[in-house]
Amino acid sequence: MNQYEVVIQGQLVLPEQVVEGEIGVQNGKIVAISEGIGNLQATTIVNAQGKYVFPGLIDAHVHCFSNPDEGFEVTSAAAAAGGVTTFLDMPYDLPNPINNVDIFKEKIERLNEQSIVDICLWGTISKYDGIEQIKPLAEAGAVAFKMSTFETDAYRFPRIPDYEIMKAMEQLREYDLVAAFHAENDEIIADLIEDYQKAGKVYPKAHMETRPPYTETSAVLKLMEFAHWTDSKLHIVHVSHPRTLELIKLFKEQGTKVTSETCYTYLLLNCDDLDKYGPKAKNNPPLRYQEDVDGLWEKLKTNDLDFVTSDHAPWSWAHKEKGKDNIFLAASGMPGLDIMGSLMFESMVVDKGFSPVHFAKAMAQNPADIYGIPNKGRIAEGFDADFAIIDPEVVWTIDENQFHSYSKISPFHGQKVNGKVVHTIVRGETVYDGEKVTKEPGFGAFVPGKAFKQ
Template structure:
């Protein structure tokens, strides 16, 4: 007698080190029961024949700001995620009403996401500069997947700078929990000095934003954070690295036994500071876009394994926050969670810069490992959550920003031809995107308790 499943998906199953061509993923009760090399006499309530398509583990976007803009929120951001093949969001703690730096606020946000999100989510926490150390063990017990700190003072209330002395104390306390602690690495003094130097060009040349945040402002901050990680033993994660030298420095510290992981973002792989001449404030991001040579170098580092993960740094500001004539008067950041997987596939795999195996490691396996989600997420293996994306590599399409799901209503990739089309997104075996429409509902998503 043959086994009976809730769902069977047949296609080219992409695992962490191999592709099972014309394989089968069998799903029951939201979990992967097993993976078979042929369909044989397997039966299910629903069978999806995804011949010639890739069957991927759902992407995990480890850098999303759902609440930096009050217009976005969990539901809209998670609709974008579902349409983009992202089945788990790791949400940042810098919300418009205020940072998530206490156990009480963390629990409230956790309850909010479970009533509003379509995809699963894990939550990062942060600290208040004046009195946050005692909250670190409490936040860890509530299932925070890590901590995020800024070395640049973006906003004194929502996104404050943590000075170097306090950074050492925080690293020491977080090390006791086993959680990772991540940093926005830009040297505050250098950036503020260079903004004064270049602000006179703000009306004339949007690239002045990039010039006001030089590479060494980033690398000096990264070096400070890594040296503190060396002395405290904490797992340090470096967010949104923009140029190859950063990853060379990371390799050096890893060689000394320091526990460091680091990421880049889709925009640093595909856009340059020259694009600011046409995109203007839509390409204003912190840290800024760099040169074409830097982008090319990042692709090479992706290929050789020097970069741990790729994220979107989804920051969905509405257009009224992006249309000032002076580049310095605009908000920084761009919507990206919906294009993370499509961009990395189309610009990376389809163009031969990385393999499909590289892609699933960068977007699924490694982020799950870094942030304590790997007991449930990140792989197509027996016993894992059935978070699955079907991608047709033969379909191409034109990105239309008006059809994206973010409240931002725009995309830096508007009118870009994309190669590879997502046809299905499943979260724990439930269809949330059917290739045309988001069919998941608010409340379908769950909070994922990090396990380190």
């Protein structure tokens, strides 16, 4: 009988079915999957019987450095505690965005020294003449490229002009890499906010009212048309409204290569939470009406929504507090890595009856497939031994002060949750044991994208 380094026993969530069984791990890889318990021998046995063994969750949308107080160490600790074994870090870092290869390589070094889980890195381009950086960034291992149709910051997070977008899409097609977009209509939103501010309408829900659904749909339509004519791969991040997904479906039916994600916040909160929590519940695009939230769930059920991310944005209270009396002054975004996995398990599997297999697809497999992350995202022989073990019987209460993230402000604070991530394993080694993070910074590694050249 074979002896493995590690054997994990439990309800294994495989790509097509859940089986009670065992996984044999050798050198950080899955080398055997066996139905039934007691067949595989190992030095270390992880007994997760009665619990779900999911592929390690992949959060494709994380902003480590939009607040430099955060950084890889705490973000990756939050990821480990949340069952996230790989995350894709966004390129809009302070002070400099990741739009050239020197900055990119420096970020890889920091990542390898400081991270506890595995990380892929996004690249981006500058507002003008940025496309020259695509080749070097792609070959240095950028997993995909993020751009925006909305100007959050002229230097760090700019609105890319249409002609530059077209050129970027054509280049990215050559590397088979995805162009992903923050898609909001900059002109309409800027004018609406101006009107609202002039009228003194600065209450929390004004944030939602100045970013109506058509500011999302109109931006997405343009991008899909560009993707159609350049025959390139387009991904729309943080979709907030179901109509966006209906339009995406129409283009998909015509052969346009477009995929979509939403964030856990758009599925679990609605715009009344802006009234309730003020700046804490401010994100871009904004939270929508409950009927729109229900529409997003319907699209997730019918597979018209590919995956779910956190859009983890580690703001401090100081960044949010500014918007106490004028919502437009508050920073946008919420932390999520610590809690998203457990919250999504509860809402998808426990409350709404989605299969654990569907949860694994939306939280791990689909992002791995869409971005072409090698050997991640599913429990199958030859894949990395990355697992998120969730105990459906544990009932616990979210405490924002316990977040590993620097950001301790969440509208989910105080919420009771059914089901919890109780064990996280990266390449066969425990990084979180249910109570604490068990690995030192430096264990996590850079995972290059598919155009990487040694």
